[in-house]
Amino acid sequence: xxxxxxxxxxxxxxxxxVAGAAGYVLFAARRSAVPSxxxxxxxxxxWIEGGVQTPPHLLFRSTLPGTSFGRVGYVPLDAVNGxxxxxPISCDRLYFRAGRGICLTVEDDRLFPxxxxxxxxxxxxxxxxxxxxxxxxxxxxxxGRLAAITVFEEGHSYAQARFSTRTSFxxxxxxxxxxxxxxxxxxRDGRRIKALDFNFWGVTFTPDSRHFxxxxxxxxxxxxxxxxVDRRAVEVLRRGVECPSLSPDGTRIAFKKRTANLGWQxxxxxxxxxxETVLDAEHRSVDDQVDWLxxxxxxxxxxxxxxxxxxxxxxxxxxxxxxxxxxxxxxxxVRE
Amino acid sequence: MFRVGQARRVDALISTPPLISIRAPRNVWSLGLTSFxxxxxxxxxxSSLPAYLVLQLGFTPLAFGAVDGLYQGxxxxxxxxGGFIADRTRRYKEVAAIGYAISTVSRLLLxxxxxxxxxxxxxxxxxxxxxxxxxxxxxxxxxxxxxxxxAGAFGVHRAxxxxxxxxxxxxxxxxxxxxxxxxxxxFVVSFALGVFGLAAVLLLVRNPADAARxxxxxxxxxxxxxxxxxxxxxxxxxxxxxxLSLATVSxxxxxxxxxxxxxxxxxxxxxxxxxxxxxxxxxxxxxxxxADRFGRRAxxxxxxxxxxxxxxxxxxxxxxxxxxxxxxxxxxxxxxxTDGVLAALASAVLPPRLFGTGLAVLTTGITLARLVGSVLxxxxxxxxxxxxxxxxxxxxxxxxxxxxxxxxxxGRQESRx
Numbered sequence: 001x002x003x004x005x006x007x008x009x010x011x012x013x014x015x016x017x018v019a020g021a022a023g024y025v026l027f028a029a030r031r032s033a034v035p036s037x038x039x040x041x042x043x044x045x046x047w048i049e050g051g052v053q054t055p056p057h058l059l060f061r062s063t064l065p066g067t068s069f070g071r072v073g074y075v076p077l078d079a080v081n082g083x084x085x086x087x088p089i090s091c092d093r094l095y096f097r098a099g100r101g102i103c104l105t106v107e108d109d110r111l112f113p114x115x116x117x118x119x120x121x122x123x124x125x126x127x128x129x130x131x132x133x134x135x136x137x138x139x140x141x142x143x144g145r146l147a148a149i150t151v152f153e154e155g156h157s158y159a160q161a162r163f164s165t166r167t168s169f170x171x172x173x174x175x176x177x178x179x180x181x182x183x184x185x186x187x188r189d190g191r192r193i194k195a196l197d198f199n200f201w202g203v204t205f206t207p208d209s210r211h212f213x214x215x216x217x218x219x220x221x222x223x224x225x226x227x228x229v230d231r232r233a234v235e236v237l238r239r240g241v242e243c244p245s246l247s248p249d250g251t252r253i254a255f256k257k258r259t260a261n262l263g264w265q266x267x268x269x270x271x272x273x274x275x276e277t278v279l280d281a282e283h284r285s286v287d288d289q290v291d292w293l294x295x296x297x298x299x300x301x302x303x304x305x306x307x308x309x310x311x312x313x314x315x316x317x318x319x320x321x322x323x324x325x326x327x328x329x330x331x332x333x334v335r336e
Numbered sequence: 337m338f339r340v341g342q343a344r345r346v347d348a349l350i351s352t353p354p355l356i357s358i359r360a361p362r363n364v365w366s367l368g369l370t371s372f373x374x375x376x377x378x379x380x381x382x383s384s385l386p387a388y389l390v391l392q393l394g395f396t397p398l399a400f401g402a403v404d405g406l407y408q409g410x411x412x413x414x415x416x417x418g419g420f421i422a423d424r425t426r427r428y429k430e431v432a433a434i435g436y437a438i439s440t441v442s443r444l445l446l447x448x449x450x451x452x453x454x455x456x457x458x459x460x461x462x463x464x465x466x467x468x469x470x471x472x473x474x475x476x477x478x479x480x481x482x483x484x485x486x487a488g489a490f491g492v493h494r495a496x497x498x499x500x501x502x503x504x505x506x507x508x509x510x511x512x513x514x515x516x517x518x519x520x521x522x523f524v525v526s527f528a529l530g531v532f533g534l535a536a537v538l539l540l541v542r543n544p545a546d547a548a549r550x551x552x553x554x555x556x557x558x559x560x561x562x563x564x565x566x567x568x569x570x571x572x573x574x575x576x577x578x579x580l581s582l583a584t585v586s587x588x589x590x591x592x593x594x595x596x597x598x599x600x601x602x603x604x605x606x607x608x609x610x611x612x613x614x615x616x617x618x619x620x621x622x623x624x625x626x627a628d629r630f631g632r633r634a635x636x637x638x639x640x641x642x643x644x645x646x647x648x649x650x651x652x653x654x655x656x657x658x659x660x661x662x663x664x665x666x667x668x669x670x671x672x673x674t675d676g677v678l679a680a681l682a683s684a685v686l687p688p689r690l691f692g693t694g695l696a697v698l699t700t701g702i703t704l705a706r707l708v709g710s711v712l713x714x715x716x717x718x719x720x721x722x723x724x725x726x727x728x729x730x731x732x733x734x735x736x737x738x739x740x741x742x743x744x745x746x747g748r749q750e751s752r753x
Contacts (some may be wrong), residue, residue: 006539013535021528025511028518106387134387196714 043306043326046083047073053121055334058299059096062086063307064327072103072123073328077293080325087123093135095332098144100172104135116149118175127175132166137202137243137289140172141209146229147172148203148212167200167214169229181214181234184227188236195219202243202289206250213244213253222258224269241269243289245298247315248335254290254298254315266290266298268315282313282321291331299324299331363480364489366540367473368496373533374436375497377526378462379504381443383606384512388519389455411467412700419471419696420561423689428472428479429543431692435469436537438462440530446523470699475691478683479544486683487632490676491624495617498671502613505606564694569685574701576740577678580640581705583733585713585726587612587667590650593722594663598656608664615668616675623672624680632681633744639673640737642666647730651723678702 047068056077062068062084070090075082091103101119114131116138133151140147147170168180181200186193199217206212210230216223224241227234242256242264251271256264257278263285267278279298288300296315301308306327313321325331422431442461449455474490481489508522515521564570591608594600627635646666649659679695686694709729716725 010535010539013539014532017528017532017535021525024524024528025515025518025521028515028521031515031518194718196718 045327047086048083049086051085053334055336057334058310058325059094059101059332059334060310060325060328061091061094061330062327063329074334075325077333089117089119089123089125091117091330093138093330095138095140095147095330096334097140097142098336100140100144100147101332102138102140102147102149102170102172104131104138104149106134114151116170118147118170118172129170129175129177136165139203139205139289141205141212142207143209145172146170146205146209148205148214150201150203164197165199165201165217167203179229179232181227183232185231185233186216186225186236187233193236200225202245204244204246204253204289206246213246215242215244217242224253224255238269238274244269245290245292247292247295249295252315254292256286256289259285263287266300266313268298277315277317279313279315279317281317281319282311291333293324293333299333301329301331361481361489363476363541363544364492366536367477368493369540370436370533370536371473371493371497372500373529373536374439375500376504376507377443377529377533378439378466379501380508380511380522380526380529381446381462383505384508384519384522388522411463412703414464414467415471415696415700416693418468419475419692419694422472422475422692427543428476428692429537429541432469432472432476432541433534433537435465435467435472436530436534437465438468439465440527440534443523443527443530447520471692471696474679474683474695476541476544478679478686478691478695479688483684485628486680487624487627487635487677488621489624490679491621491627491672494624494672494676495620498613498616498620502610502617505610561690561693563687564690564697567685567687570682570694570698572743573681573685574698576743577698578701578705579736579743580733580740581702582709583729583736584643584706584709585647585729586706586710589710589713589717590646590663590667593650593726594659596722597650597653598659608660611660611664612667612671615665616671617668619669619672620676623669624676627673627677627680632677632684635673636677636681637737637741637744639670639677640733640740642670642673644730644733644737646670647726647733651726651730 043064045064045068053074054076057074058077058080059072059074062071062073068084068086070092072087072089072091072094073084074087075084089103090105092106093104095102096119099121101123103117103119103125105115105117107113107115112130114134116129116131116135118126120126131149131151133153135149135151137150138148148167149170150165150167153164153166166180166182168177170176171178181203182198186198195218197218201215201217203212203214210228212227212229214225214227214234216225216234216236221239222242223236224238224244225234225236240257241253242258244253244255246253253269253271255267255269257267257276259265264287265278265280266282266286267276269276284302286300286302290298290300293299293312297312298315299310299312301310304326308327308329309323310325310328310331311321312324313319418431418435422428425431439462442458442465445458445461446455449458477489477493478486507525511522511525512518587609591605594608595605623635623639643666646663649662649666653659678698682695682698683691713725713729716728
């Protein structure tokens with residue numbers, strides 16, 4: 001085979017590769033432009049545009065194909081199987097309390113695609129805040145004045161697919177980021193600790209709105225921490241607790257407990273006794289910061305052919321979980 | 337063991353430049369093209385993997401990060417294996433091609449997996465491929481080029497390599513902009529480019545002409561590798577290079593310090609990497625040629641002086657824009673003056689039949705030194721503060737520069753053609 005032949009063969013291979021790649025990209029572009037998906041046809045939902053939030057209700061992001069896809073909706077807790085209300089906003093993750101909400105979005109067609117917005121009870125979006133990575137978790141304090149946002153940041157070399165998280169606190173009235181957990185003092189057994197690999201995520205606020213629980217990951221271990229926003233300090237409490245969520249009565253924390261095969265189970269920690277109950281009525285891995293429906297039930301999402309469904313599980317582990325809302329994601333229970 | 341007669345023959349090989357084959361420049365450009373395509377392919381995936389894991393698979397990648405760390409050591413081993421096998425079999429091109437093929441296949445596998453451990457395994461496979469091919473690839477360049485042109489040739493290769501690495505994230509971004517959240521399209525494009533790169537190696541690269549000549553000399557065996565240790569020049573080069581690597585602060589850390597000092601948005605970090613890559617691209621060939629002309633050791637040490645200046649610029653408060661531009665330019669220049677030039681220095685010092693193994697040993701030593709250095713830096717950062725850690729390393733780099741200047745200068749005629 002002469003050199004010339006080789007070069008021509010290479011050119012041919014190159015053309016095939018580039019053409020094939022371009023073709024696939026165009027096919028994928030067309031695919032994402034067409035929202036229909038026959039597989040989800042079994043969920044029939046009546047959507048009502050507009051409406052006013054009337055607690056108690058559940059806010060969520062709709063994953064059903066069609067006009068509702070990606071948009072925030074809500075449904076009264078006493079009529080979850082009835083019509084759902086559709087809001088004008090779209091969020092990847094959201095949370096809402098006391099008239100203030102946080103909407104985290106990923107707008108792929110921009111160079112910096114990750115944003116956060118504060119929104120009010122009428123779903124008017126406030127000023128846009130750019131996030132430094134894809135959004136992960138968010139919670140709002142019971143008085144609505146403070147919000148916590150966790151994002152994933154790429155590691156400190158884009159040659160490694162490594163991660164760190166950044167958890168920031170937002171003042172919902174000024175819509176500014178006021179601090180992030182990296183700046184906080186960390187205490188453990190009375191001693192101050194510090195390390196480069198600290199990662200914080202999964203904040204849940206206490207009823208007084210100035211304290212919170214969260215997760216600290218370091219050296220491969222996950223710890224439950226309790227923090228004080230004003231003092232900018234946290235304290236390590238316990239090992240093996242990820243993504244805590246405080247119950248409405250403030251006595252228990254539902255969290256993710258790592259299992260042997262790199263998945264998670266939902267467990268409930270009684271803060272007074274320190275006793276943990278693993279909710280193994282749910283056999284599948286749960287990767288979500290659960291939200292409490294009431295003092296006896298928790299909510300989380302699972303992937304499904306509708307995109308995702310929101311499931312409800314009893315915290316006494318007496319019953320198998322069941323679907324509360326199909327085709328929905330990022331539940332936020334609004335009680336008052 | 338080395339016998340006197342053979343030592344003389346090997347000596348002759350070292351002092352006589354390898355055959356100037358018509359393939360010589362072609363091998364360099366071909367490998368440059370391959371590296372260009374392969375780097376676009378791999379950086380596309382690396383830059384979009386975080387978003388893919390979070391958005392599409394919806395799982396916490398922190399589990400994946402733990403798995404990722406385990407494979408660092410494995411990469412070092414595969415590098416040594418790749419270099420040794422290439423030397424022993426003389427089939428540099430084939431060993432390199434296997435490495436490229438393994439990495440290309442791993443792209444395809446990404447389309448099929450969705451759990452943390454599986455993705456970790458796929459990344460490990462990609463690393464395996466990279467480890468296997470690096471030493472044979474550099475050995476081909478070293479064997480295909482006249483000694484007088486070694487650093488320039490490596491400069492050309494490294495420039496194309498970096499260009500690919502800088503374009504990768506842009507191509508990924510372009511794909512995702514056209515096809516919303518279509519990460520499978522990113523992986524398919526990455527796979528296609530990987531295939532293209534593999535084809536370039538298979539079709540255009542020729543095993544170095546004089547490799548056939550070298551087989552008449554003693555075959556590479558385990559004991560022959562000890563001759564590497566006996567080579568005083570190689571030893572001194574390794575020690576000097578390792579010492580300098582020990583005092584090297586990684587880009588990521590430097591940008592982090594800069595970002596915190598200047599209060600920049602963390603989303604700007606990828607742009608800093610891209611800026612350095614651009615400066616590396618621009619400087620690689622000129623600095624390589626300069627190394628051939630004025631002395632490879634001199635340019636190599638100069639590169640580390642650039643790095644020293646980076647530390648100084650980060651520490652001294654000047655106008656932010658000036659700081660950033662200076663850091664990017666100096667860091668890019670550091671890479672241009674050291675990466676390819678080191679490979680050229682090694683090629684000038686090693687016996688041709690041990691290029692693969694020798695380059696692999698050198699790279700492994702440097703990687704280890706860098707690892708120790710970064711652990712040390714991380715420890716200093718947490719124990720004290722970022723600035724004092726950098727100050728310590730500035731002093732350390734000065735010391736290592738002096739040490740390296742000594743070890744590298746007591747050598748024989750390796751630095752000039």
